[in-house]
Amino acid sequence: MKYRLLAALCYCLHITSFATVILQYHHVSDTTPASTSISPSQFALHMQYLADNNFEVIALSSLMNSIKTQTALPNKSVVITFDDAYLDIxxxxxxxxxxxxxxxxxxxNPGIVEQNSEHYLSWQQLKVMADDGVIIANHGMEHDSLVRIPDGMTMQQWLxxxxxxxxxxxxxxxxxxxxxxxxxxxxxxxxxxxxxxxxQDNNFVAFSQQSGAVGLDTNTTIIPRFPVSQPYDQLPSLxxxxxxxxxxIRVEAENQxxxxxxxxxTSxxxxxxxNDFNPEQLHCYISGLGRQEIQWQGDEMFTINYSAALPTGRVRCNCTAPSISEPGRYYWFSKPWFILKENGEWYPL
Structure with missing residues (x-):
């Protein structure tokens, strides 16, 4: 631990200024399901907060080009994304x-857009938005989970x-x-x-739903985004x-x-x-289980032995630690799991 603390002091002199946050929205509405919605008034507060606090909102393509070329972007840069092409966007x-x-x-999802539902954007509306500079990207033909392989089908057939x-x-x-x-x-x-x-084999980059900021070494097959629908839409949380x-943080071998x-x-x-943090200030929380005990192995590796069985469903482990060089800011990493029922069946979507 002494090595890490000394290294932290040196690291402060070399810390990169690159840090981008991607926000994930779905509905902007007062009448849609709360878990995928933010009210128009609260969304306006989000956007005004960005303006009032000198955040630079950039296009997703600018962020991806920066990662590709390893060129730093402004420190307080933000990307705004929406999933599912709802009309209220x-x-x-x-x-x-x-x-x-x-x-x-x-x-x-092109397959859903082509159903011409009154709740979704049409191709004509999407084309007008695209011509206006909005990036239109891929969420799958339908909205099917990629990890739920049907019975009787191999992984190779499924892929x-x-x-x-x-x-x-x-x-x-x-x-x-x-x-x-x-x-x-x-x-x-x-x-x-x-x-x-x-x-990666199909030459795509992919965006997930676990929390965390984006850096130049972010894995481009699981780029994190912060969900900011209810109940995570309040300004202190934002x-x-x-x-x-x-x-x-790297996750290797079976930990992946x-x-x-x-x-x-179980762990x-x-x-x-x-190295820009004090190890004693690293805290990790697992959804449904709360704060977990951290066991360090040397200066670069730590283990969490879960306090109880991971609950069925989509589970997150969020680890944060305050930065030494940038007071008031926290390093943030999230690891997701998708925990099946004891009998091996999937939880409902």
Missing amino acids: LTQGKPILDQHNYPFTIFI AKNTQSLLNAEKIIAEKTGQSWRYFAYPYGEYSPEIQQWI RDKLNALPFS QTIFQQGES VSFKVDV
Whole structure:
């Protein structure tokens, strides 16, 4: 630990200024399900907070180009994204965004758009928005989880089927909007190491739903985004997220796995590549279990032995630590799991 504390003092002199936060929205509405919604009035407060506190809202393409070229962006940069192409993004969200001239991205499902539902954006509306500079990206042909392999189908068969679906969705988006970024958002945020490799093999970058800031060394098959729908839409919560720093933590070998039956996984280990924090101030919380005890192995590795079995469903472990060099800011890392029932069945979506 003494080495880490000394290294932290040196690291302060060399810390990168690169830190971007991606916000994830769905509905901008007072009448849609709370868990995927933010009210128009609260969304306006979010956008005004960005303006009042000198955050620079950038296009998703600018962020991805920065990672590709390893070129730093402004320290307080933010990307705004929406999932699912709901109509209220246009009717309620875009007028607020336009007041600030903020760029944004919408991840869409072409198969759902083509159903011509009154609740979703049409291709005509999406084309007009695309021509206005909105990035239109891939959320899958439908909204099917990629990790839920049907009975009787092998992983190879499943990936082959989804390759066709993914590329077809990208082709349709290009034909309808004139855009093809090869950006993909995981439906329900569910993924596995096999799916990550498949994303890379198909030359896509992918966005998840676990929390955390983005840095130049962020894994581009699981780029984190902060969900900011209810109940995570209050300004104090938004402030903490916007001031997050990318926590350079590596998850290796069996610790990369994301899918377990309940009770199957009992611990996880992480390797830390940043020294700008005091180890005693590192705290990790698992959804449903609360704060967990951390056991250090040397200066760069720590383990969490879960205080109880991980609950069934989508589970997160969030680890944060205050920065030494930038007081008031926290390193933030999130590890997701998708925990099946004891009998191996999936939880409901």
